[in-house]
Amino acid sequence: MRILTAFIFSLALLLPLAADAYDVLVLQSRRDPAFEEALAGFRANRRFSERVVVLADYADVDITRIVREDQPALVLALGDRALEAANKLRQTPVIALISLGIHSRHATHSNLTGVGMFAPPERYLSLFHGMKKRHVGLIYHPAKSGWYVQLARQAAQRMGIELVVREVSTPRDTLTQLATLAGKVDALWMLPDATAVARETVEAYFRFSQEHNVPVVSFANAYLGLGAAAVLEIDRAELGRQASDMGSAILKGTEASDIPLAYPRRIQLKTNPSVMKHLGIAAERAALHPRE
Amino acid sequence: MSPCTQFINFRASFQFKLFLIFTLLTALMAVLFGSAYIVTEIREQSIYAGNRCQLIAAHLADTVRLPLFAENRTVLMQIAQDTARTPDFHSLTVRTNDGRVLAEMRKPVSRSPSELLSRTVEVRSTPLGSSPESAIIGSKEPVGALIGTVRLDLDTTEFKARTQRLIMMACATAFLFWISVSSLCYLALRQVTRSFNALMRGLESMQTGNYAVRIAPVSNDEPGRAAGAISLLAASLQEREEENRRLQQQLINAMRLEVQKEKQQIMAKLIQTNRMTSLGLLASSMAHEINTPNGAIKLAGQQVAKTWKSALPILERVAEEEGDFVLGGAVFSLVRGEVTKATEVIARCSERIEKVVQDMRAYNVGGHSDAKDRVNLNQVVVDALTIIRAHGRHGNIVIQNEPYPELPAVTGNRYQLEQVVINLILNSIQAIPESRNGVVTIVSDYDSLHGEVSLVVRDDGKGIRPDIMSRLMEPFFSTRMESGGSGLGLYISNFIVTEHRGRLVFESEPDKGTTATISIPAADNGGTAGPDAPPVPEVV
Numbered sequence: 001m002r003i004l005t006a007f008i009f010s011l012a013l014l015l016p017l018a019a020d021a022y023d024v025l026v027l028q029s030r031r032d033p034a035f036e037e038a039l040a041g042f043r044a045n046r047r048f049s050e051r052v053v054v055l056a057d058y059a060d061v062d063i064t065r066i067v068r069e070d071q072p073a074l075v076l077a078l079g080d081r082a083l084e085a086a087n088k089l090r091q092t093p094v095i096a097l098i099s100l101g102i103h104s105r106h107a108t109h110s111n112l113t114g115v116g117m118f119a120p121p122e123r124y125l126s127l128f129h130g131m132k133k134r135h136v137g138l139i140y141h142p143a144k145s146g147w148y149v150q151l152a153r154q155a156a157q158r159m160g161i162e163l164v165v166r167e168v169s170t171p172r173d174t175l176t177q178l179a180t181l182a183g184k185v186d187a188l189w190m191l192p193d194a195t196a197v198a199r200e201t202v203e204a205y206f207r208f209s210q211e212h213n214v215p216v217v218s219f220a221n222a223y224l225g226l227g228a229a230a231v232l233e234i235d236r237a238e239l240g241r242q243a244s245d246m247g248s249a250i251l252k253g254t255e256a257s258d259i260p261l262a263y264p265r266r267i268q269l270k271t272n273p274s275v276m277k278h279l280g281i282a283a284e285r286a287a288l289h290p291r292e
Numbered sequence: 293m294s295p296c297t298q299f300i301n302f303r304a305s306f307q308f309k310l311f312l313i314f315t316l317l318t319a320l321m322a323v324l325f326g327s328a329y330i331v332t333e334i335r336e337q338s339i340y341a342g343n344r345c346q347l348i349a350a351h352l353a354d355t356v357r358l359p360l361f362a363e364n365r366t367v368l369m370q371i372a373q374d375t376a377r378t379p380d381f382h383s384l385t386v387r388t389n390d391g392r393v394l395a396e397m398r399k400p401v402s403r404s405p406s407e408l409l410s411r412t413v414e415v416r417s418t419p420l421g422s423s424p425e426s427a428i429i430g431s432k433e434p435v436g437a438l439i440g441t442v443r444l445d446l447d448t449t450e451f452k453a454r455t456q457r458l459i460m461m462a463c464a465t466a467f468l469f470w471i472s473v474s475s476l477c478y479l480a481l482r483q484v485t486r487s488f489n490a491l492m493r494g495l496e497s498m499q500t501g502n503y504a505v506r507i508a509p510v511s512n513d514e515p516g517r518a519a520g521a522i523s524l525l526a527a528s529l530q531e532r533e534e535e536n537r538r539l540q541q542q543l544i545n546a547m548r549l550e551v552q553k554e555k556q557q558i559m560a561k562l563i564q565t566n567r568m569t570s571l572g573l574l575a576s577s578m579a580h581e582i583n584t585p586n587g588a589i590k591l592a593g594q595q596v597a598k599t600w601k602s603a604l605p606i607l608e609r610v611a612e613e614e615g616d617f618v619l620g621g622a623v624f625s626l627v628r629g630e631v632t633k634a635t636e637v638i639a640r641c642s643e644r645i646e647k648v649v650q651d652m653r654a655y656n657v658g659g660h661s662d663a664k665d666r667v668n669l670n671q672v673v674v675d676a677l678t679i680i681r682a683h684g685r686h687g688n689i690v691i692q693n694e695p696y697p698e699l700p701a702v703t704g705n706r707y708q709l710e711q712v713v714i715n716l717i718l719n720s721i722q723a724i725p726e727s728r729n730g731v732v733t734i735v736s737d738y739d740s741l742h743g744e745v746s747l748v749v750r751d752d753g754k755g756i757r758p759d760i761m762s763r764l765m766e767p768f769f770s771t772r773m774e775s776g777g778s779g780l781g782l783y784i785s786n787f788i789v790t791e792h793r794g795r796l797v798f799e800s801e802p803d804k805g806t807t808a809t810i811s812i813p814a815a816d817n818g819g820t821a822g823p824d825a826p827p828v829p830e831v832v
Contacts, residue, residue, distance in 0.1 A: 010685035015545065032429055032431055033430070034428070034429035034430050034431065035429070079425070079429070080425060094749060098425075098429060100424055100425055100428075117424075117428055171361075172361060172362055172363065174359055175359075175364075176362060192424040192427075192428060193424065194423060194424050194425065197423070197427075198417075198423060198437075199417040199418075199422065199423050199436060199437045200357075200358075200417040200420065200436075200437055200439055201358075201361065202418075202423075203357065203358065203417065203418045204358050204418075204796050207358070218421070218427075219424070219428065220424070220427030220428050220430070221430065222422050222426070222427040222429075222430060223422075223427060226418075234428070239734070257353045
């Protein structure tokens with residue numbers, strides 16, 4: 001009787017596994033509304049068969065083994081930790097979302113594609129232009145954001161804006177470099193660079209903004225409360241939909257290496273009216289809207 | 293009153309006790325409230341100092357956040373120097389999260405750890421700040437990243453000195469409060485107890501017996517009203533006391549009069565007794581004076597009778613021979629019988645005189661108290677009646693003697709018993725008013741059953757009032773003190789009868805008479821009265 005019971009129990013466990021063939025392995029860094037929002041966007045246009053693994057739920061997850069056993073058509077990595085976990089995958093296409101390290105890995109991983117967290121530099125520069133800011137300070141880590149700064153320089157040159165850039169290799173350098181920007185810039189551009197913008201140094205941007213009366217334009221809504229004059233926030237649901245399109249293309253046979261990294265399609269401008277008013281740029285708000 | 297006594301009285305006074313209670317309570321309250329204030333204030337000061345130190349350290353942590361992260365020692369030292377201007381600053385140490393000291397500022401004054409108030413605050417990145425990833429995702433990190441620590445030491449010597457000043461100030465305030473309240477309490481108590489003190493002074497005066505004092509009403513409170521009531525009471529007591537004094541004086545005067553009267557009566561009795569003693573001596577002397585010539589008369593009479601008897605035959609022969617002749621102025625035939633009778637009369641009268649004298653002497657001497665003779669009460673009655681007859685005051689009173697025939701003798705003193713009988717008969721005679729006739733009956737009897745001889749003296753006089761019946765036997769009690777009564781007759785009579793193991797009983801009814809009964813045990817041999825006892829009734 002016991003043998004029969006064990007057999008039935010094992011069958012009940014194994015049968016679902018046999019039927020668990022899916023297209024997309026979703027690696028989610030942790031349970032967070034932002035990831036859920038992006039995942040919802042991913043699922044919005046097309047229903048992929050998927051398996052979701054939340055990495056924060058496990059102490060150690062062997063993604064390679066899961067991919068080898070499950071043979072998913074592609075891996076959707078949500079967040080830097082998920083991208084780090086998918087780092088060993090070389091064959092299975094990986095679409096990365098909400099990850100700051102995607103650009104640094106893209107060069108070495110041909111199976112990696114996705115949507116970056118950098119808005120097109122033209123958007124920021126248009127914003128500065130609307131604010132009538134011609135000398136924009138920018139601090140970055142060359143390895144992480146050098147590509148973007150290069151593009152930004154080119155775009156700025158076209159728009160007649162001088163980018164006063166400072167390179168940092170550690171977060172501690174940010175403070176020193178920020179001090180060097182005093183009197184040389186009339187706006188600060190905060191990049192989603194984990195070295196240039198750290199928890200310890202983020203305060204320094206806004207203190208600099210206060211002390212030198214220059215607006216800070218950042219990339220996330222959270223900084224509006226700290227003193228940012230305006231942010232260009234990425235629509236996370238739209239990120240999911242972008243990834244969904246990429247996934248569909250991959251499932252249709254397109255190689256991941258043929259799909260370049262993309263900028264976010266939809267970006268929202270949000271401003272802090274109080275900060276704008278204090279900084280004397282309330283009058284120029286109207287000029288911002290046409291470019292949104 | 294000495295100061296010591298005054299102090300003792302003041303210490304025992306109601307005012308002092310109330311003042312003591314108020315003072316102690318006030319002191320207790322001052323100590324309690326002062327202590328509570330000091331403890332609370334010290335605690336508040338400590339909390340304030342701790343919070344201040346914490347606040348300064350937190351402010352420093354906020355200030356040094358970026359320089360510390362940048363490890364900018366210059367800025368850190370500048371911040372430390374600014375902080376050192378704080379009055380109670382002692383030392384400041386800024387460390388990185390790996391323990392390296394980036395800035396340290398210390399005052400040269402050395403303090404022990406107990407004199408320092410220390411706070412160590414972590415320097416963290418602002419919790420509002422987010423990493424780019426967190427900012428993009430929109431998640432909030434609970435705490436900022438640890439950058440380093442700030443340790444701030446404040447010198448507490450000034451705080452302790454301030455605390456000491458606070459304690460002294462609180463103690464001084466409490467003491468002044470106590471003094472002020474105690475003084476006010478004393479003044480209030482003096483005012484409140486004024487009427488009470490007046491009441492007490494009045495009561496103390498009254499305690500010494502001075503009821504003339506009046507307590508002046510000080511106020512209309514309870515003691516004031518009590519003082520008024522006590523004044524009224526004192527007035528009433530004073531009236532009573534004067535009344536008592538007056539009555540006492542009257543009583544003393546009455547007693548003086550009574551004593552004077554009693555004294556006069558006693559003196560009269562003493563005089564009477566003295567006179568009786570003198571009379572006894574006179575009677576004794578008279579008896580002696582009478583007895584001597586009476587003896588001569590008796591002897592002479594006997595001689596005359598003897599001579600006449602021897603001369604008579606001779607005279608008879610002469611008369612036969614010579615015829616009747618004259619002798620002493622009469623014829624012999626007449627004289628012979630007369631002379632014989634005369635000699636017999638002389639003999640009988642001299643014997644009677646002798647007997648009277650003998651009785652008089654015996655009555656006067658009285659004293660054979662120890663004599664235990666066989667006495668016949670009938671004879672005693674006869675002898676008593678002889679004396680009564682000699683007394684003579686019974687003109688219209690009939691005395692009837694009803695002796696019991698063959699009356700047994702009693703053992704005793706015949707003279708004492710005779711004195712008893714005389715007293716009883718005299719009392720009966722005196723009980724009969726002089727204005728009317730009366731009968732005194734003397735009856736002797738023998739109760740063979742009890743072996744007692746009784747003698748009853750009964751009269752039909754005015755009787756004895758019931759209220760004085762119980763006092764008949766008292767010495768010096770008499771209803772005839774004014775008329776010479778000694779008040780000793782019945783007392784002595786009862787004493788004599790009791791000495792003879794008998795009893796004396798009175799029965800009386802007002803206006804109907806009195807009966808006195810003497811009962812004496814008969815002699816053991818049951819002897820009868822002698823042949824000299826006349827058994828026939830005798831009426832005097």
